[in-house]
Amino acid sequence: MWRRRVLSEVFTFMGSCRNKKSQFIGASSSVRACSCPALPVHRITALQAVNSWSQHFQEKGVSEPDLSSRYITAHVLGAKTIEGIKAETLSRLLSPEKTQQIWKLCAKRLTGMPLQYVIEEWDFRDLTLKMRPPVFIPRPETEELVEFVLSDLKEKTGSLSILEVGCGSGAISLSLLKSLPWLRALVFDQSEDAITLTKTMLQLYHLDILKEEEAILSLCNGVQALVSNPPYLYTEDMASLQPEVLRYEDPAALDGGTDGLVVIRQVLNLASKVLQNHGRVYLEVDPRHPPLIQQWAESHREEMHYVETKLDFNNRPRFCILQKAETNKDRKQDLD
Amino acid sequence: MVWRSAPSLLQALKLLEPSLLNISRKGRLLNGRLQQHVIVFNGLSKRTLHNTASLRVAKIMSLDEIFARKSLQDYLKQVEHEYNHCLNAVNTSELEEYPGEEEQRVKRTKVSLLRPVIQSITELRAKEKEMTETEVLLKDEDQSLRELAEQEREACLKDIKIFRQKILDLIIPEEDADLNDLVLEVTAGVGGQEAMLFTAEVFDMYQGFAHYHGWSFDILEYMSSDLGGLRRASASVSGGQCYKKMKFEAGVHRVQRVPKTEKQGRMHTSTMTVAVLPQPTEISFSINPKDLKIETKRASGAGGQHVNTTDSAVRIVHLPTGVVAECQQERSQIKNKEMAMKVLRAKLYSMKLEEETSKRYQQRKIQVGTKGRSEKIRTYNFSQDRITDHRIGMTVYDLKNFLLGEELLEEMNSSLQDFSNQEALLELLGEND
Numbered sequence: 001m002w003r004r005r006v007l008s009e010v011f012t013f014m015g016s017c018r019n020k021k022s023q024f025i026g027a028s029s030s031v032r033a034c035s036c037p038a039l040p041v042h043r044i045t046a047l048q049a050v051n052s053w054s055q056h057f058q059e060k061g062v063s064e065p066d067l068s069s070r071y072i073t074a075h076v077l078g079a080k081t082i083e084g085i086k087a088e089t090l091s092r093l094l095s096p097e098k099t100q101q102i103w104k105l106c107a108k109r110l111t112g113m114p115l116q117y118v119i120e121e122w123d124f125r126d127l128t129l130k131m132r133p134p135v136f137i138p139r140p141e142t143e144e145l146v147e148f149v150l151s152d153l154k155e156k157t158g159s160l161s162i163l164e165v166g167c168g169s170g171a172i173s174l175s176l177l178k179s180l181p182w183l184r185a186l187v188f189d190q191s192e193d194a195i196t197l198t199k200t201m202l203q204l205y206h207l208d209i210l211k212e213e214e215a216i217l218s219l220c221n222g223v224q225a226l227v228s229n230p231p232y233l234y235t236e237d238m239a240s241l242q243p244e245v246l247r248y249e250d251p252a253a254l255d256g257g258t259d260g261l262v263v264i265r266q267v268l269n270l271a272s273k274v275l276q277n278h279g280r281v282y283l284e285v286d287p288r289h290p291p292l293i294q295q296w297a298e299s300h301r302e303e304m305h306y307v308e309t310k311l312d313f314n315n316r317p318r319f320c321i322l323q324k325a326e327t328n329k330d331r332k333q334d335l336d
Numbered sequence: 337m338v339w340r341s342a343p344s345l346l347q348a349l350k351l352l353e354p355s356l357l358n359i360s361r362k363g364r365l366l367n368g369r370l371q372q373h374v375i376v377f378n379g380l381s382k383r384t385l386h387n388t389a390s391l392r393v394a395k396i397m398s399l400d401e402i403f404a405r406k407s408l409q410d411y412l413k414q415v416e417h418e419y420n421h422c423l424n425a426v427n428t429s430e431l432e433e434y435p436g437e438e439e440q441r442v443k444r445t446k447v448s449l450l451r452p453v454i455q456s457i458t459e460l461r462a463k464e465k466e467m468t469e470t471e472v473l474l475k476d477e478d479q480s481l482r483e484l485a486e487q488e489r490e491a492c493l494k495d496i497k498i499f500r501q502k503i504l505d506l507i508i509p510e511e512d513a514d515l516n517d518l519v520l521e522v523t524a525g526v527g528g529q530e531a532m533l534f535t536a537e538v539f540d541m542y543q544g545f546a547h548y549h550g551w552s553f554d555i556l557e558y559m560s561s562d563l564g565g566l567r568r569a570s571a572s573v574s575g576g577q578c579y580k581k582m583k584f585e586a587g588v589h590r591v592q593r594v595p596k597t598e599k600q601g602r603m604h605t606s607t608m609t610v611a612v613l614p615q616p617t618e619i620s621f622s623i624n625p626k627d628l629k630i631e632t633k634r635a636s637g638a639g640g641q642h643v644n645t646t647d648s649a650v651r652i653v654h655l656p657t658g659v660v661a662e663c664q665q666e667r668s669q670i671k672n673k674e675m676a677m678k679v680l681r682a683k684l685y686s687m688k689l690e691e692e693t694s695k696r697y698q699q700r701k702i703q704v705g706t707k708g709r710s711e712k713i714r715t716y717n718f719s720q721d722r723i724t725d726h727r728i729g730m731t732v733y734d735l736k737n738f739l740l741g742e743e744l745l746e747e748m749n750s751s752l753q754d755f756s757n758q759e760a761l762l763e764l765l766g767e768n769d
Contacts, residue, residue: 047562067646071667083558083665087536091564115646122646123667140632140648140669141640147670233641245644254641286640313630313673314639 036107039100043093046073050082053106060110063244068109075119076101080128114244124171126178131169134250135194138171141312142229145284145319146175148310149227152280153180156224160184163220163274165209165228165267168194168253172227186220191250209266222276229284230263232256260286264293265300268322272301275324280307287316294320303327394728396754399500407765412457412503419450453506460499467492508760511583513614513689517574518582519556519682520612524567525588527606530595532565534716535608537739538589539569542582542610544741551575556665556675563597572615572678579614584752586612587711593718603719607712615678616685623681629653632669652676659683723748728755 037056044052050069057065070082076098079085094102108118116122116131123129124138125146131137153160153176160183164173167187177183190208207215233254238246245254256262264283271281281304285293290309297304304322312318402408422443470492473485520542524535546553552574559567573582590607598604633647649664650672661680663672714725716735723738724731730751738744 047560064646071646080667081665082560084555085560086540087532087558087560087564087566089564090560091562114644116644123671125668125670136641137644139640139644140634143668143670229641231641237638237642242643245642249644284640287638312639313632313669314634316639318640 036103036110039103043096044099045093046077046085046090049073049094049099049102053102056106057109062109062112063242064115068115069106071115072105072109072119073102075121076105080123112244112247114248117248124169125175127171127174129169129171129174132193133248134253135191136168136249136253138169141318142171142284143175144310144312145227145229145282146172148319148321149176149225149282150179153183153225160225161186161220161223162225162227163223163270164188165226165270166190166230166253166263167204168229170194172229176227186223188216191252193250209263209270213266213270216270217273220274222279223274224276224279226267226271226275226279226281228264228267228282230256230267232260232264232284232286232289234258234260234286256286259292260289261292261296264289265296268293268297268301268304271322272303272324277324277326280321280323283320283322284318285320287318290317290320293322297322393730394755396728396751396758399497399504402504402758402761403500405765408761411507411765415450415453415507416457419447419454422446422450453503456499456502456506460496460503463492463495463499467496504757504761507764508757509764511580512692513583514577514580516579516614516616517572518579518612518614519570519679520573520582520610521570522566522568523609523611524561524565525607525609527591527595527604529561529563529565529597530591530604531606531608532561532567533563533596534565534589534591534606535569536560536564536566538608538610539566539571541739541741541745542573542585543571544739545582545745546573546575546578546741548742548746549575549578549581551578556663556679558665570679572675574615579612581749581753582612583614584749584756586610587713590712590715591718592715609710613682613686614689615682621681621685621688623654623684627655628680629655630673648672650676652680654680654684657684657687659687725752728752 037052050073053069053072054066057068062068074080074082074085077085077089082090105118109115113133114137116137117133120131121128122131122137125143129138149162149172153162160180162173162176162183162185164185164187167173167189168191170187173185173187177185186205188205188207188209190206190210192206205216205219209216231252231254233241233256235255235258238251238255241254256264264285267283268281271279275281283293294306297306303325305325307321307323309317310319310321425443426440426447467489470485470488474482474489476482476485522535522539522542524531527534543553552572554572555569556572557568557570559569561567588607588609590605592603592605594601595604595606629652631651631653633645633649634643637643646667648667648669649662650669651660651662652673653660659680661676661683663676663679665675666672711727713727714723716723716738718735721735722731722733723735723744725748728751730748732738732744732748734744738748
């Protein structure tokens with residue numbers, strides 16, 4: 001039930017809109033009834049739109065209500081954040097088209113769709129990436145993973161090539177390429193959807209590391225680094241995820257098996273085969289994993305020496321770095 | 337166009353009263369010679385301020401006037417004397433036994449430091465001599481010779497001016513931070529929504545000023561209010577000499593006008609504050625990462641793949657001093673962290689500089705730094721279409737164009753610079769006018 005609000009003279013309610021499929025709200029018929037406010041009759045300012053949608057989101061239990069309305073409004077006005085819009089512009093009346101756009105996007109957000117999917121983009125370090133379900137949305141922690149890889153790669157001379165397993169939106173490799181344009185990156189993802197979003201400056205392959213290792217091996221030899229943000233959640237934790245994560249993001253990008261290490265183990269197997277001597281593998285993991293990974297590597301992958309565990313900005317063990325020891329079975333760098 | 341006809345004397349007195357009160361309250365007497373009410377810009381033109389007898393205006397001396405002062409001539413002679421003494425010591429030591437290694441090294445450094453000034457002084461003296469010789473020719477009977485002499489004299493005057501300016505540039509001590517980039521902070525003060533609207537206008541003005549000078553202007557923070565005003569904002573500015581110029585903009589700016597929100601047409605006075613913090617270079621100032629506490633929204637819960645959030649705000653606390661910097665300007669968290677670090681570094685560096693320079697600026701009229709932060713430096717009066725800077729008593733007209741942050745602001749800023757240089761010079765010469 002709607003309650004009247006202070007701005008009631010701005011909005012008029014066309015009765016219950018449960019039965020109406022308003023042309024402005026492009027949401028497909030969903031499990032929930034369409035309980036979104038109608039378009040305002042009189043023109044409103046951007047700030048008023050932000051404030052009223054903040055309230056709606058809050059009442060409907062949408063997570064991060066303030067941020068959601070601000071990001072959507074900023075996006076419609078052509079900026080990334082509300083702070084990037086001049087104060088003057090925010091208090092100007094919105095055009096009917098812009099108002100419609102805001103309403104359309106906010107209605108999507110009301111259904112619980114993650115904000116990044118609603119505005120179809122998000123920032124990762126210096127890049128703005130396309131976001132579309134079910135491709136996994138990059139997390140802020142991964143921005144730091146790129147930082148570590150970069151600081152190591154910058155020291156290296158000569159031709160550089162890396163491999164990324166589970167590229168998703170391409171965030172990691174595209175970021176590395178931005179800073180090191182001469183880098184050669186081969187990226188793999190088992191999902192067709194992931195590949196279509198990434199650009200062609202990477203060599204993209206639709207291959208599943210769990211099933212098609214041979215195919216991957218045939219494509220690359222002697223890379224200097226292997227980077228991955230593999231699915232690392234414990235299966236038992238999947239059920240307690242936020243609804244918006246569960247419903248919209250690819251579970252294959254999240255579920256790492258009973259101990260969360262199924263894909264990680266396979267990545268380490270691959271690493272020992274494709275890395276040059278002294279090449280490194282960089283992983284983002286669950287905070288419980290580092291000691292387990294170290295143990296496993298020592299007993300199953302002797303040639304992979306555990307270098308260190310790095311903490312994320314919340315001081316949780318988040319990143320594992322392992323290095324391939326010198327072996328006489330080193331494959332020459334012979335990329336095709 | 338800077339000067340326009342004056343309002344009636346009575347009107348002018350009434351409106352100028354607040355600024356007069358300001359000046360006398362501070363108990364600072366302006367130069368006694370000010371009764372002449374003359375302002376000289378860069379030694380070029382003389383304009384008379386024809387407002388009122390009681391408006392005291394700062395006098396900026398021309399190059400000729402400065403060089404006419406005995407204190408300067410004495411100082412230059414002193415420099416020459418010191419240079420010659422050191423030079424002699426360095427040269428003779430090659431022949432005799434050394435008096436002391438350390439002493440020699442000091443003298444050698446002094447020689448190389450003073451050499452540019454000495455060179456300029458020598459060049460100046462040569463030109464002055466040349467000019468006196470040319471002046472003799474001006475009285476010659478031959479017309480063509482006189483004309484030639486006239487041209488020579490003009491050229492000499494030009495060169496003399498250049499050398500004089502060069503000497504001043506060399507002897508006036510420069511602030512360490514003058515070569516730095518800066519962080520600009522604006523905050524709305526007294527006056528509610530009206531103050532916030534004014535803050536937005538001033539921030540825009542500085543954006544225009546940065547553009548005018550070809551500096552980069554990256555917004556770090558922008559908190560707007562409900563009616564299109566600005567509560568607080570900050571920007572990172574970088575480019576040639578930006579701190580050297582912008583440091584004079586720090587302080588409290590006051591606006592007098594009928595606000596947009598005012599229904600009864602009454603005039604209001606509101607304020608906003610500008611702070612200018614020099615940004616240190618990486619090498620000159622380092623912060624120990626262990627002293628920092630970085631706060632983000634992802635702190636609670638498991639983080640990582642578990643949670644999707646769009647809250648990328650970062651807050652950094654410098655534990656030893658308690659200084660805080662935050663940023664939510666960007667969607668990328670690592671970018672917000674970089675920006676917050678920029679602001680933090682600027683704040684900490686500023687604090688460090690404060691200790692070093694506070695003594696130096698103790699006696700000056702133009703205050704830079706935290707002491708100047710609460711000083712009312714400028715009034716923007718809309719009904720009279722004028723901007724008055726209280727530190728040098730300078731008034732510029734045409735508010736609309738001033739707020740663009742182009743020539744008019746540059747003119748006022750240059751005058752402040754000239755006056756500040758003059759204060760520094762007089763201090764150096766041991767004069768406290």
